[in-house]
Amino acid sequence: MSDGMVKILNGNTxxxxxxxxxxxxxxxxxxxxFSFDTRFLSKWVLTVNGDRLMSLSADDLQYYEARFFLVPxxxxxxxxxxxxxxxxxxxxxxxxxxxxILNHDDAPVDLTVRIxxxxxxxxxxxxxxTLQKKGSYARQAGEGSLLLxxxxxxxxxxxxxxxxEPCSFDEDGLTFSITIGPHETWTTGLDVAIExxxxxxxxxxxxxxxxxxxxxxxxxxxIPDMARNLAGWLDEAPQLECDWETLLGTYRRSxxxxxxxxxxxxxxxxxxxxxxxxxxxxxxxxxxxxxxxLQALPFTSELAATTLRELGxxxxxxxxxxxxxxxxxxxxxxxxxxxxxxxxxPHSPYFxxxxxxxxxxxxxxxxxxxxxxxxxxxxxxxxxRAALHWIDAYADLQxxxxxSYRRRNAETGLENQCWKDSWDSISYRDGxxxxxxxxxxxxxxxAYDAKVRGARLAxxxxxxxxxxxxxxxxxxDLKRRFNHDFWVADGEYFAIALDADGRQVDSxxxxxxxxxxxxxxxxxxxxxxxxxxxxxxxxxxxGIRTLAEGESRYNPIGYxxxxxxxxxxxxxxxxxxxxxxxxxxxxxAAGILEASRYFDGRLPEAFGGYPRSMTKYPVQYPTAxxxxxxxxxxxxxxxxxxxxxxxxxxxxxxxxxxxxSIGRLELLDIPGRWGLIDAFGRGRVDTSRVTGPR
Amino acid sequence: xxxxxxxxxPTDDPVAAFFDELARRGYEPLLRKVSGRVRFDxxxxxxxxPRLVVIDKGKLTVTGDSAEAECTIRGELPVxxxxxxxxxxxVAAVLRGALACQGDLELxxxxxxxxxxxPRGWDPTADTRxx
Numbered sequence: 001m002s003d004g005m006v007k008i009l010n011g012n013t014x015x016x017x018x019x020x021x022x023x024x025x026x027x028x029x030x031x032x033x034f035s036f037d038t039r040f041l042s043k044w045v046l047t048v049n050g051d052r053l054m055s056l057s058a059d060d061l062q063y064y065e066a067r068f069f070l071v072p073x074x075x076x077x078x079x080x081x082x083x084x085x086x087x088x089x090x091x092x093x094x095x096x097x098x099x100x101i102l103n104h105d106d107a108p109v110d111l112t113v114r115i116x117x118x119x120x121x122x123x124x125x126x127x128x129x130t131l132q133k134k135g136s137y138a139r140q141a142g143e144g145s146l147l148l149x150x151x152x153x154x155x156x157x158x159x160x161x162x163x164x165e166p167c168s169f170d171e172d173g174l175t176f177s178i179t180i181g182p183h184e185t186w187t188t189g190l191d192v193a194i195e196x197x198x199x200x201x202x203x204x205x206x207x208x209x210x211x212x213x214x215x216x217x218x219x220x221x222x223i224p225d226m227a228r229n230l231a232g233w234l235d236e237a238p239q240l241e242c243d244w245e246t247l248l249g250t251y252r253r254s255x256x257x258x259x260x261x262x263x264x265x266x267x268x269x270x271x272x273x274x275x276x277x278x279x280x281x282x283x284x285x286x287x288x289x290x291x292x293x294l295q296a297l298p299f300t301s302e303l304a305a306t307t308l309r310e311l312g313x314x315x316x317x318x319x320x321x322x323x324x325x326x327x328x329x330x331x332x333x334x335x336x337x338x339x340x341x342x343x344x345x346p347h348s349p350y351f352x353x354x355x356x357x358x359x360x361x362x363x364x365x366x367x368x369x370x371x372x373x374x375x376x377x378x379x380x381x382x383x384x385r386a387a388l389h390w391i392d393a394y395a396d397l398q399x400x401x402x403x404s405y406r407r408r409n410a411e412t413g414l415e416n417q418c419w420k421d422s423w424d425s426i427s428y429r430d431g432x433x434x435x436x437x438x439x440x441x442x443x444x445x446x447a448y449d450a451k452v453r454g455a456r457l458a459x460x461x462x463x464x465x466x467x468x469x470x471x472x473x474x475x476x477d478l479k480r481r482f483n484h485d486f487w488v489a490d491g492e493y494f495a496i497a498l499d500a501d502g503r504q505v506d507s508x509x510x511x512x513x514x515x516x517x518x519x520x521x522x523x524x525x526x527x528x529x530x531x532x533x534x535x536x537x538x539x540x541x542x543g544i545r546t547l548a549e550g551e552s553r554y555n556p557i558g559y560x561x562x563x564x565x566x567x568x569x570x571x572x573x574x575x576x577x578x579x580x581x582x583x584x585x586x587x588x589a590a591g592i593l594e595a596s597r598y599f600d601g602r603l604p605e606a607f608g609g610y611p612r613s614m615t616k617y618p619v620q621y622p623t624a625x626x627x628x629x630x631x632x633x634x635x636x637x638x639x640x641x642x643x644x645x646x647x648x649x650x651x652x653x654x655x656x657x658x659x660x661s662i663g664r665l666e667l668l669d670i671p672g673r674w675g676l677i678d679a680f681g682r683g684r685v686d687t688s689r690v691t692g693p694r
Numbered sequence: 695x696x697x698x699x700x701x702x703x704p705t706d707d708p709v710a711a712f713f714d715e716l717a718r719r720g721y722e723p724l725l726r727k728v729s730g731r732v733r734f735d736x737x738x739x740x741x742x743x744p745r746l747v748v749i750d751k752g753k754l755t756v757t758g759d760s761a762e763a764e765c766t767i768r769g770e771l772p773v774x775x776x777x778x779x780x781x782x783x784x785v786a787a788v789l790r791g792a793l794a795c796q797g798d799l800e801l802x803x804x805x806x807x808x809x810x811x812x813p814r815g816w817d818p819t820a821d822t823r824x825x
Contacts, residue, residue: 154791267800313803317724318811322818323783341789343818348785382727411817 005031010064010091010226011263012036012275012282012336013194019055021068021087021097022046027120030127030279033095033159033192037283037337039127040094040159040194041148043118046087048072048101048111053085063260064226065090083109090226094159094194100187103180113176115190119159121150123337124280125345135338141169155341157196164189196336233259237299238670240639243663246597247635253601254635257627258296262303265310265334273306274633277605277625284334284349286311286356287419288629290363295570295633297370298640298670304367305376311360312383316351316390321408324352324417328390330360332414345412352414354395354405354443357387358450365453368461369647372673377461388454388471391447397437400502401481403447404439418443419568420511420546424553425560426497429507431552434499441494442511444482445518451475452519483522492528494521508532508548510565513572516579526579533572534584534690541612542591543569549609556609556619563606563621566592567630570637577641582657586685589638590659596635603631643667643679650674656681709736709771712778713745716808717756724807726752730798732805733763738771747805765797765805780812 007016013035017023025032025042033041046053053070060066067088071081082105089097103109120133135152145162146169161169165188167176180186233255240251262272265284274296275281276288289311293304316329323346324332335347346352361384368377377384395403407413416425418440426440427433451471459468486494488506495504496511512529515521521529532538537548543564547554555562569592576585595618596603605628608619643665644655652674658665660683669676713734716722734745746759769777773792776782784806787793795802812818 155789156791267803313800317807319814320783320812321815322812336789341786341791343783343786344823348783348789379727409817411820411823 006058006060006066006068007278008060008062008064008066008089008091008095009260009278009282011272013091013093013095014279014282015041015089015091015095016279017044017066017089019058019068020046020053020070021058021066021089022052025120027122028127030124032119033091033194034124034279034282035094035194036196037124037335037340038157038196039122039124040119040157041117041192042120042122043116044192045116046070046085046099047114047116048083048085050112050114061088062226062230063256064092064230083111092226094192097190097192098187099190100185101178101180102185103182106182108179108181110179111176113178114173116173117146117148117161118172119148119150121157121338123339125335125337125339128280131339139171141171143169145169146171146174152338152342155338157338158194160191160193160195162191162193230256230259236671239668240666241668242665244661244665246601247593247662247665250593250596250601250603250635251639254632255299257602257632258292258303258629258636261292261627261629261632267313268306268310271302271306271309273310274303274629276630277628280625281628283336284310284331286330286332286353287359290330290356290359291567291571292629292633294359294363294366295567295630295637297366298645298672299636301367301371301373301671304363305371305373308360308364308367308376308380311356312380314349315383315386320351322346323348323350324408324413326351326390326394328357328386328388329394330356330387332356332417346409350413352405352407352409352417354403354417354440355419355446357390357395358403358443358446360384360387361450361454361457362446365457368457370672372650374461377457381462384454384457385467388450391450392474395447398439398500398502400439400498401478402439402485402498403443404437404498405443406436406438420509420560422559424558425546426505427507427547427551427553427561428505429551434497434503434505437500438497438505440497440511441482441486442514442518444478444486445515445520448475448478448482448520449518451478479520479522482520483525487525492525493532494529507551507553508537510538510544510546510568510572513544513568513575516575517571518575519578521579523579526581530576530579530581530584533576534587539588539591540564540609542595542607542618544572544588545609546606557621559606559621562609564592564609564618565606565631566595566603566634567605567628570634570641573638573641577644577657582644582655583685583690585641586657586659587687587690589642590661590685590687593635593638594661602627603634604628605631639667643681645670645679647672652677652679654679654681657685658683659685659687661687708778709774712774713747713756716747716754720754721752722749722754722808723752725749725754725804728752728801728804730765730801731761731763732801733760733766734774735766735768736771736774737768749805763797765795765799765801767793767795767802767805769793777809780810781816781818783812783818784809 015033016031023044032039051072056069058068070085084102086100138149140147149158167174261275263275264272273289274292276285289307293307316325329351331349332353334349339345340347397404405417452475455468455471458464488495495506496509497505538544547561553561573585573588598617605623606621642658646653658681662683665681667679728749732747736743744760746757748755
C-alpha cells in the first residue's frame with residue numbers, strides 16, 4: 001500500500017484515494033472505489049477552473065469517513081487562496097461525497113467545477129496481476145446522472161453518479177458552472193452508487209425480494225448509520241482500565257479496526273464476521289476469520305457465531321479438483337469478481353487450506369465454552385462431524401495418519417496450504433525445500449485439538465458418547481505417534497513438517513508454539529519447547545521469530561523466515577499459558593504490546609526479527625494489508641492470556657500474570673455464559689528477567 | 695410422495711433427467727437441515743419451464759409447478775445442462791449473471807449442493823485463462 005493514501009471502508013466496499021481525495025488509478029495499483037472485489041471507480045478527479053487542488057490536510061474522521069481540506073493551485077508556490085474546498089466522503093453502498101467551496105473574497109466569483117470520472121471495472125486479481133479486460137464498456141450521460149457500465153457476456157457491473165445540485169453530465173464526468181457570492185459557500189452532494197448482477201443480489205441488510213431496483217432507487221439508497229453502529233460496538237466491548245497508556249491506545253485501536261474489518265456475507269443479514277485485511281483481503285477467509293474470532297471471543301462472540309454459520313453454509317460437499325474442494329472441507333477464500341465469475345480463478349469459493357477445517361471444530365468448542373450457546377452447537381453438528389471426518393478421510397494424503405497437503409489445482413491453487421503460505425516457508429535446516437505432500441506440524445496439533453474438543457461436544461451436547469470415545473481414542477493415538485515422529489531428538493524440538501517420505505523437515509520454527517496451544521505436546525517435552533521459544537534463536541525481545549536464527553533460510557526480514565508475526569505470537573503466548581508457563585507468556589505479550597506503541601497501536605502483519613538490543617525499535621516489514629484482522633485481534637488475545645481468563649463451566653477463572661510495565665489492569669464487563677464479569681490484575685512479572693524456563 | 699416433473703422435455707434431455715432423478719431420490723442428506731421452496735425456471739427460447747423443489751428437512755418433492763417459492767433461480771437451458779453435468783460451478787454462474795437468483799440466498803447456497811461434482815481433473819478455463 002503506497003504511503004499517503006487515504007482509505008475508508010465499510011465491509012467489502014472501500015475507497016482508496018490520494019490526500020486530495022482524488023483517484024487516478026493505474027491498472028496495477030489499488031486505488032479507487034472497490035466493492036465485491038471489483039473496482040467501480042478508477043478515476044475521480046476534482047478541478048476548479050481547470051486547476052487541480054492542493055491538500056492542506058486530510059483527516060480520517062472514522063474508518064468509513066474522511067475529510068479533505070484543499071485550496072486551488074498546485075505545487076509548492078504559496079497561493080494567496082481566496083477559495084477553500086472541503087470534500088467529505090463516507091463509504092456505504094458506494095460512497096457519498098459533500099463538496100463545499102467557500103469564497104473568502106469580498107467579490108462574487110464565477111467558477112467551473114468539474115469532476116472527471118471513469119471506471120475500469122477491474123477485478124482485484126487483475127489489479128494484483130495487471131491483466132487485460134475481456135469485456136466492453138459503455139457510458140450513458142443523462143439529465144440527472146452518468147452511468148458507467150461494463151459487460152462481458154452475461155456479466156454486468158455498473159456505477160451511477162448523481163449530484164444534488166444541477167450540473168451537466170458528459171461521458172467523462174460532470175461540470176458545474178456556478179457563481180458564489182462574497183463570503184458565501186456553495187455545496188453539492190455527490191452519490192456514487194454501484195450495481196452488481198443487475199437486480200438479483202442485494203447488499204447486506206437489504207430486502208432482496210421484489211421488483212428490480214431502478215437507477216433512481218439505486219442512487220437514493222441510504223448509507224447505514226455507521227456512526228451509531230460504531231458507538232454501539234465500542235459500548236458493548238469490555239472496558240479496559242490500566243496504568244499503561246500504550247495498552248489503552250492499542251486496545252481502543254484494535255476495537256475500532258475490528259469494527260472496520262467486519263464483513264457481512266450476503267447470507268448473514270445484519271451479522272458480520274471478520275474479513276482478513278484491507279485492501280486486498282476484504283472477504284471471508286476460513287483461516288483468518290477463525291483465528292480472529294478465537295482472539296476476539298472474550299470481547300465479542302458474535303464474530304465467532306457468524307463465522308461458524310457462514311463457513312458451515314459453504315462447507316465443501318463434493319470433490320472438485322479446480323477448487324481443491326472435498327466433502328467436509330472448510331473454505332479458504334471467497335471472491336466475487338469477474339475472474340471468479342468466469343472460473344478463471346477458483347474462488348467461488350476456493351478450499352485450498354489444510355488448517356481451517358480442524359480449526360472450525362476448535363472454534364465451535366471454544367465458542368460454546370464462552371457462551372454456553374448449545375443451540376448453535378446442535379445446529380452445526382453435521383458440519384462439525386463432516387469437518388472431523390475430513391481429517392481422516394480426505395486430508396491423510398500419505399496414509400500415515402497425519403494431515404498433509406498437495407494442491408490438485410496446479411495452475412491457480414495454493415502451494416502451501418498452511419498459514420506460512422509463501423513458497424520458501426517450509427525448509428530443512430540446510431535450506432532445501434521438501435516436496436509434496438507436506439505434513440506441517442501445527443496441522444497435527446489442530447487435528448488433535450479438534451478431536452479432543454469434538455469429543456467434548458459429542459459427549460456433552462450431541463449426546464453421542466460412543467463417538468466421543470472414538471475421537472478421544474484417535475486423539476490419544478495421534479498424540480503418541482506425533483511426539484515420536486516429529487520430535488527432532490538432536491535439537492529437542494518439533495520438526496516443522498514431515499516430507500513426502502515421512503522424513504523430518506528439521507528446522508526450528510515458531511510452529512512449536514502452536515503445538516503448545518493445541519495441547520498435543522507431551523508434558524515431558526513442554527519445558528524444552530518453551531525454552532526454545534524464549535531462547536535467543538527465536539525470541540528477539542520484541543517477539544518470537546517465525547524461523548530461528550541459525551537456520552539456513554533465516555532472514556530477519558524474510559516473510560515467513562525470520563520476521564515476527566503478532567498473530568503467531570498471540571497464539572504462542574496462549575500455548576505457553578496452557579502448559580503453565582505464565583511468566584513466559586507475559587514476556588511475549590509485553591514484547592509485542594510494547595512494539596505496538598511504534599505502530600500507533602495498529603500492529604502490522606509482521607515486523608523485522610532483528611534483536612531488540614540492535615534496533616531499539618521494531619522494524620516494520622512492508623506489508624500488503626493494514627489493518628490486518630489477526631494482527632488486530634492479537635492484543636485482545638494477549639489480554640486474555642495475561643489475565644489468565646479461562647471458562648470453567650458457568651464460571652470464568654481469572655488468574656493474572658501481568659508484566660510489571662502494565663501496573664494495575666482492570667477489564668470490566670467480560671461477556672459470557674456467566675453474564676458479565678470483571679477481571680483485575682497487577683503487574684508482577686519482571687519481563688527483563690525472564691529468559692525462558694530452566 | 696413425489697410427483698414426476700412435467701414430461702414436456704424429451705427424455706434424453708439431461709436437465710429433465712436430473713430433476714426426474716432428484717424426484718425419485720426423494721431424500722438428500724446434504725439438505726437434511728433445510729426446509730423451503732426453490733423454483734428453478736429453465737428458459738428455453740421463449741419457453742419457460744419451472745421445476746419446483748420443495749424441501750422438508752431433506753425430503754424432496756419435485757414438480758413442474760410454477761407456484762411461489764422463497765428462492766427462484768432462473769437460467770438458460772444450456773447453463774443448466776452444464777450444471778447438471780458438473781461442468782459449470784453454480785456460485786460462479788450466479789456471479790456471472792448466467793443464473794439469476796431472487797429471494798433467500800441461504801436457500802440458494804444450500805440447494806446448489808444438489809448439483810454433481812465435476813469430472814476428476816476438470817479445469818473449466820484451462821485453455822483460455824489469462825494470467
